[in-house]
Amino acid sequence: MIHSSAQSKKIRRQLPATIAIGAGIASFLVVAAILAPFVAPYDALKMAAGPRLSAPSGNHLFGTDDFGRDLFSRVLIGARLSLGIGIVAVISGLVAGGLLGLFAAFGGRHVEAVLLRLIDVLYSFPDTLVALILVAFLGPGIENATVAITISLIPFYARVTYGLAVRERAKPYVEAARLAGIRSARLVRVHIMPNIGHSLISMATLGFSSAILSAAGLSFLGLGVQPPSPEWGAILASGRNYITKAPWILIFPGLAIFVTVLSFNLIGDGLRDLFDHRRKTP
Amino acid sequence: MLHLVFRKTVLALVTVFVVIVLSGTLIHLVPGDPITAMMAHSMTVPPEAMASMRSRLGLDLPVWQQVGLYAWRVLHGDLGTTIRGNEPVLNLLMQRLPNTLLLAVSGLAVALLIGIPSGFLAAVYRGRATDNVIAVVAVFGVSVPAFWTGLIMIQIFALKLGWLPVAGSGWRNLILPSLTLGLTYCALVARMTRSALLEVLGEDYIRTARARGLREHQILFVHALRPALISIVTVIGLLFAYLLGGQVIVESVFSWNGIGRLAVQAMLARDYPMIQGFIVVFATSVVVVSSSVDVLYSYLDPRIRTR
Numbered sequence: 001m002i003h004s005s006a007q008s009k010k011i012r013r014q015l016p017a018t019i020a021i022g023a024g025i026a027s028f029l030v031v032a033a034i035l036a037p038f039v040a041p042y043d044a045l046k047m048a049a050g051p052r053l054s055a056p057s058g059n060h061l062f063g064t065d066d067f068g069r070d071l072f073s074r075v076l077i078g079a080r081l082s083l084g085i086g087i088v089a090v091i092s093g094l095v096a097g098g099l100l101g102l103f104a105a106f107g108g109r110h111v112e113a114v115l116l117r118l119i120d121v122l123y124s125f126p127d128t129l130v131a132l133i134l135v136a137f138l139g140p141g142i143e144n145a146t147v148a149i150t151i152s153l154i155p156f157y158a159r160v161t162y163g164l165a166v167r168e169r170a171k172p173y174v175e176a177a178r179l180a181g182i183r184s185a186r187l188v189r190v191h192i193m194p195n196i197g198h199s200l201i202s203m204a205t206l207g208f209s210s211a212i213l214s215a216a217g218l219s220f221l222g223l224g225v226q227p228p229s230p231e232w233g234a235i236l237a238s239g240r241n242y243i244t245k246a247p248w249i250l251i252f253p254g255l256a257i258f259v260t261v262l263s264f265n266l267i268g269d270g271l272r273d274l275f276d277h278r279r280k281t282p
Numbered sequence: 283m284l285h286l287v288f289r290k291t292v293l294a295l296v297t298v299f300v301v302i303v304l305s306g307t308l309i310h311l312v313p314g315d316p317i318t319a320m321m322a323h324s325m326t327v328p329p330e331a332m333a334s335m336r337s338r339l340g341l342d343l344p345v346w347q348q349v350g351l352y353a354w355r356v357l358h359g360d361l362g363t364t365i366r367g368n369e370p371v372l373n374l375l376m377q378r379l380p381n382t383l384l385l386a387v388s389g390l391a392v393a394l395l396i397g398i399p400s401g402f403l404a405a406v407y408r409g410r411a412t413d414n415v416i417a418v419v420a421v422f423g424v425s426v427p428a429f430w431t432g433l434i435m436i437q438i439f440a441l442k443l444g445w446l447p448v449a450g451s452g453w454r455n456l457i458l459p460s461l462t463l464g465l466t467y468c469a470l471v472a473r474m475t476r477s478a479l480l481e482v483l484g485e486d487y488i489r490t491a492r493a494r495g496l497r498e499h500q501i502l503f504v505h506a507l508r509p510a511l512i513s514i515v516t517v518i519g520l521l522f523a524y525l526l527g528g529q530v531i532v533e534s535v536f537s538w539n540g541i542g543r544l545a546v547q548a549m550l551a552r553d554y555p556m557i558q559g560f561i562v563v564f565a566t567s568v569v570v571v572s573s574s575v576d577v578l579y580s581y582l583d584p585r586i587r588t589r
Contacts (some may be wrong), residue, residue: 046516049540104558110557114505117296117300119298121297121304122576124520124523124565124569125523125564125568126524128527128530129527129530132530132549136548136552136555137309137557138313139313144443209425216427216429217531220530220531221549222550223546223549228511236429243433243436243449244437244441244442246441250430251434258426258427262421262425265421
């Protein structure tokens with residue numbers, strides 16, 4: 001088939017471009033986060049590691065903040081927090097949302113109608129806003145922020161899984177399996193999951209980006225991870241008062257958020273193009 | 283058409299009702315006693331005051347009655363009063379809603395003005411350098427946190443160059459926050475425009491137009507752009523929700539006096555009735571806009587009407 005071989009050639013040509021760059025940056029970040037305590041030149045919480053608000057230099061690569069803490073060490077340790085929140089939130093959000101989506105697709109007509117309505121209502125709220133609202137009631141802190149971000153991702157994952165499952169449900173092999181007397185639970189486990197799993201992986205990656213953005217936003221507003229923890233959003237918030245005197249406090253944590261989110265967006269977009277021919281990245 | 287308007291209205295009312303009920307249950311997420319949590323910031327509060335607050339919020343009733351009471355009050359236009367200051371929540375929100383809508387509309391305008399032409403160019407030059415550059419810029423755009431863009435813009439345009447004010451209200455103050463919002467969401471618009479236009483360009487009647495020897499610009503601007511723009515209208519509802527949501531943070535960065543900033547202040551102060559009121563007003567705005575967009579869309583595109 002000429003068409004499909006042309007398509008696979010195109011995929012092979014595209015693969016290095018987006019996914020490779022994204023995966024390269026992401027693995028660098030993960031390694032940096034793991035090695036952070038050994039690599040960081042100073043203790044991230046140690047005050048007066050250098051002069052207050054000093055500009056980037058050989059001693060302090062990213063400069064220092066208003067307490068004289070080394071910004072490079074803080075941003076590096078901050079990667080552990082951001083990536084940690086992201087990983088926990090995406091895995092638990094994907095499991096919960098995925099189960100909800102599958103239940104909506106295979107739980108019968110009434111379950112489908114009610115669940116879908118509920119999911120759609122929640123989905124009409126932007127995820128960062130859902131996380132903000134939840135954390136306002138749960139209280140600030142890293143655990144509550146993670147719980148809130150997890151819940152904020154559930155509608156997205158539920159909606160996507162439901163969409164994929166319904167598309168799969170309409171295929172002849174599902175009908176054949178049903179006629180053969182296979183029950184819903186087994187059908188989902190053995191037949192549906194392997195067919196939609198790869199699309200879910202690309203969605204998981206994209207959800208990771210929004211989890212990182214939400215975490216930073218929450219901490220920036222003072223509702224997420226609390227100072228003196230070096231979460232990127234929290235560092236940014238602490239730099240707001242020194243916007244002219246010490247712009248580096250704003251620049252470096254912001255760049256860290258940007259590069260992290262960018263790398264996972266590149267992977268997610270790339271994977272979606274690769275797996276989902278019908279819905280190419282617009 | 284009338285049938286559709288009716289159906290959309292019923293659906294919108296159901297959605298708002300679900301949000302009201304959810305919003306009413308939220309207070310039970312508070313670990314421990316909500317009254318104690320709310321009072322955590324203030325000095326010692328006499329037990330009588332705590333008890334009266336408890337009964338004012340209906341917290342001494344069984345849960346289902348509380349939620350019912352909350353929904354009943356909201357449906358009668360009573361969103362309660364703030365914990366601090368005891369002011370009516372609805373009034374405070376309504377005072378600030380025009381500011382928020384003004385910023386949302388101008389942010390949307392920026393997003394559309396930048397996004398639609400870029401998406402158009404990307405589709406026309408599909409697979410070529412222009413398309414790739416726009417794709418790269420777009421993925422960069424969706425990866426930048428809005429509050430960071432905002433702070434960087436304050437640093438450059440307000441503090442370094444001194445062209446624009448840092449914060450406040452008025453049209454000159456509108457420029458930086460609308461740019462921040464618009465730049466955050468224009469990448470989304472560009473992607474949608476590109477895919478909508480590519481879909482139209484694949485239609486048979488475009489091939490017919492080409493075969494009949496029409497000029498390329500005539501095909502693009504007359505025959506392809508209009509149907510593509512119509513399908514962009516559908517996503518404006520969703521986009522509006524995201525703009526309003528993103529505004530919560532952007533308003534705080536620029537001290538813009540809208541409901542988003544009010545909500546964040548309430549969240550920091552744990553003023554639960556205020557947050558719940560914000561949720562209801564936010565959801566209502568989103569539902570009103572998105573159902574109007576749906577109806578408008580079916581009016582513009584007769585194929586949907588008959589479905």
